[in-house]
Amino acid sequence: MPGSLLPGIFFGNDMNDTTTTGNNTTDFQSDNLQRFIFDNAPVRGEWVHLQETWQQVLSQRDYPKAVQKLLGEMMAAAALLAATVKMKGRLVLQIKSTGPVSLLMVECTSEDTLRAFAQWQGDIDDDAALTEVTGEGHLAITIEVEGAKQPYQGVVGIQADSIAGLLEAYFKQSEQLDTRIWLSADEASAAGLFLQQLPSEDEMSNHDDEENWSRISQLAATVTAIELLELGAGTLLHRLFHEEECRLLADTDLSFACKCSREKVAATINLLGKQDALDLVEDQGSIEVACEFCNEQYHFDKVDVTQLFANEVVATEPESPTLH
Numbered sequence: 001m002p003g004s005l006l007p008g009i010f011f012g013n014d015m016n017d018t019t020t021t022g023n024n025t026t027d028f029q030s031d032n033l034q035r036f037i038f039d040n041a042p043v044r045g046e047w048v049h050l051q052e053t054w055q056q057v058l059s060q061r062d063y064p065k066a067v068q069k070l071l072g073e074m075m076a077a078a079a080l081l082a083a084t085v086k087m088k089g090r091l092v093l094q095i096k097s098t099g100p101v102s103l104l105m106v107e108c109t110s111e112d113t114l115r116a117f118a119q120w121q122g123d124i125d126d127d128a129a130l131t132e133v134t135g136e137g138h139l140a141i142t143i144e145v146e147g148a149k150q151p152y153q154g155v156v157g158i159q160a161d162s163i164a165g166l167l168e169a170y171f172k173q174s175e176q177l178d179t180r181i182w183l184s185a186d187e188a189s190a191a192g193l194f195l196q197q198l199p200s201e202d203e204m205s206n207h208d209d210e211e212n213w214s215r216i217s218q219l220a221a222t223v224t225a226i227e228l229l230e231l232g233a234g235t236l237l238h239r240l241f242h243e244e245e246c247r248l249l250a251d252t253d254l255s256f257a258c259k260c261s262r263e264k265v266a267a268t269i270n271l272l273g274k275q276d277a278l279d280l281v282e283d284q285g286s287i288e289v290a291c292e293f294c295n296e297q298y299h300f301d302k303v304d305v306t307q308l309f310a311n312e313v314v315a316t317e318p319e320s321p322t323l324h
């Protein structure tokens with residue numbers, strides 16, 4: 001009922017949200033990121049919910065439950081973080097570790113596409129915690145801006161027991177802006193909520209800002225995993241912030257896409273050098289490369305590899321006999 005909505009809230013795509021809970025997640029727009037602000041406090045927020053995008057990732061391989069949860073949460077987080085950075089390029093979240101889950105990688109591009117995969121060894125308990133499956137490791141946040149020489153990279157050790165905890169620790173060590181993140185993922189959806197305190201407009205409002213931040217982040221902290229997974233942005237934000245002046249801003253549709261190509265694989269083979277590449281072909285009959293993100297198979301036989309190096313500019317001149 002529109003009358004039950006708080007004054008000042010502007011509803012974009014969530015007019016049809018219902019407040020019913022249960023497993024029905026088709027009554028709101030998923031694969032969508034919704035930005036919001038508060039008229040009564042310098043705080044910005046984002047909500048994200050992924051279904052089809054997440055299903056595309058899960059269809060690539062059979063992940064253990066605990067790995068699935070971590071990867072889904074990282075995927076929601078990548079979308080939330082990418083939306084805070086205005087750039088043309090890509091944001092990559094990557095966990096590398098010495099533990100049974102050796103790699104978790106998610107990419108979100110400025111074209112609003114996502115892709116992700118994880119690598120693990122052996123059996124993983126369903127409810128294994130982050131630190132149990134990663135051991136020694138770190139989370140890296142990389143932002144590659146198109147045309148920039150060096151990517152930005154921030155790194156945080158795995159000290160927290162959740163992806164959200166790691167990211168909050170990262171924000172704490174690298175930025176002055178207070179940031180809170182809530183993430184959730186299961187076999188159907190991956191979802192998240194992000195809040196960040198914006199810089200104060202003047203010194204005098206500092207005290208109010210702190211109070212506002214503490215109140216709004218405490219309200220957000222009541223969010224449950226089920227609410228994240230099952231409610232649309234309008235319903236969830238109304239439930240959490242109905243006493244605040246929360247305003248929905250632009251939303252963005254997200255989707256799965258992989259930009260791997262035969263040319264990129266060829267470039268990687270090129271890095272091996274001609275002799276090593278030909279030795280590989282000799283040993284195995286051909287070079288087979290499967291994309292980790294989308295399982296696309298690339299096949300290079302001896303003719304392909306020879307062709308690949310045919311136009312190669314020889315970097316160093318072969319030694320020529322010296323004439324005396």
Ligand SMILES: [Zn+2]
Nearest residue numbers: 258260291294
């Ligand atoms: Zn691919």
